[in-house]
Amino acid sequence: MTVIKEKSPSIVIRGLSKTFSEDTSDKVYVLKDVDLTIQRGEFYILLGPSGCGKSTLLNMIAGFLEKTDGQLNIHGANSNHDSNRGFIFQSPDSALFPWLTVEENVEFGLKMKKVPLEERKRIVHSYIELAGLSGHHHKFPSEISGGMKQRVQLARVLANNPDILLMDEPFGALDAMTRRTMQKELIRIWQETNKTVIFVTHDIQEALMLGQRIGIMSIGPSSKITSTYEIDLPYPREITSPDFNHYYEIVQSHFD
Numbered sequence: 001m002t003v004i005k006e007k008s009p010s011i012v013i014r015g016l017s018k019t020f021s022e023d024t025s026d027k028v029y030v031l032k033d034v035d036l037t038i039q040r041g042e043f044y045i046l047l048g049p050s051g052c053g054k055s056t057l058l059n060m061i062a063g064f065l066e067k068t069d070g071q072l073n074i075h076g077a078n079s080n081h082d083s084n085r086g087f088i089f090q091s092p093d094s095a096l097f098p099w100l101t102v103e104e105n106v107e108f109g110l111k112m113k114k115v116p117l118e119e120r121k122r123i124v125h126s127y128i129e130l131a132g133l134s135g136h137h138h139k140f141p142s143e144i145s146g147g148m149k150q151r152v153q154l155a156r157v158l159a160n161n162p163d164i165l166l167m168d169e170p171f172g173a174l175d176a177m178t179r180r181t182m183q184k185e186l187i188r189i190w191q192e193t194n195k196t197v198i199f200v201t202h203d204i205q206e207a208l209m210l211g212q213r214i215g216i217m218s219i220g221p222s223s224k225i226t227s228t229y230e231i232d233l234p235y236p237r238e239i240t241s242p243d244f245n246h247y248y249e250i251v252q253s254h255f256d
């Protein structure tokens with residue numbers, strides 16, 4: 001049985017809409033009237049076809065994009081106020097500093113916050129270990145694989161101790177085997193850290209490997225979350241199990 005750890009909302013979204021068009025007489029909405037509640041500690045998947053607005057929604061939750069209408073509350077605060085969210089990008093190359101080592105990349109945010117050296121080293125060490133990077137701390141991003149870079153990005157974000165992890169197709173650029181390993185690693189890290197995770201993907205298998213709940217978005221424009229499934233399967237999940245296949249068929253039917 002999948003247990004959603006704490007039943008208290010982390011994110012509450014009501015009637016959220018977004019348009020990029022300036023023309024008020026002919027507004028095209030990317031998102032229209034999105035409703036979503038995510039509990040603290042939950043692993044939530046946003047699943048939908050390319051271009052439906054998954055990244056737009058995630059970027060609004062991150063505070064990178066302004067909403068057009070509606071409510072977006074994070075831990076009770078309005079989205080525009082500072083709240084503790086960490087964002088994992090698809091491409092680690094745009095997130096990591098190539099001139100810093102693995103260790104220095106993980107340390108960066110803590111240094112900016114002027115965390116004292118001793119404490120900084122302790123935190124960096126623990127997240128390097130948690131992310132499976134021990135022994136690689138003196139390497140530069142150019143000396144490690146794509147999967148390792150994503151581990152560095154994850155360690156760096158986690159070192160800042162966000163309550164919410166926002167992940168935009170973080171494994172999309174990895175080969176199939178590395179991707180599977182990273183999915184398992186992410187579940188292990190999530191179980192150890194108890195973060196709220198919102199993970200964007202258009203891969204049904206990935207959604208089912210990871211999510212406690214999957215929200216399916218309709219094709220845009222005016223996209224919203226039209227169906228939600230609780231995935232009542234224990235971790236780690238077996239891709240070849242009949243139960244997994246059963247969920248796969250249900251979710252797949254939305255895209256036939």
Ligand SMILES: Nc1ncnc2c1ncn2[C@@H]1O[C@H](COP(=O)(O)OP(=O)(O)OP(=O)(O)O)[C@@H](O)[C@H]1O
Pocket residue numbers: 020030048049050051052053054055056057202220
């Ligand atoms: N800054 C912008 N200005 C104008 N239109 C935009 C902007 N950002 C996104 N859009 C449009 O909003 C729609 C949703 O884009 P978005 O990137 O959120 O979709 P997505 O579901 O994440 O797609 P993908 O899976 O391909 O990454 C698309 O039609 C896109 O062209």
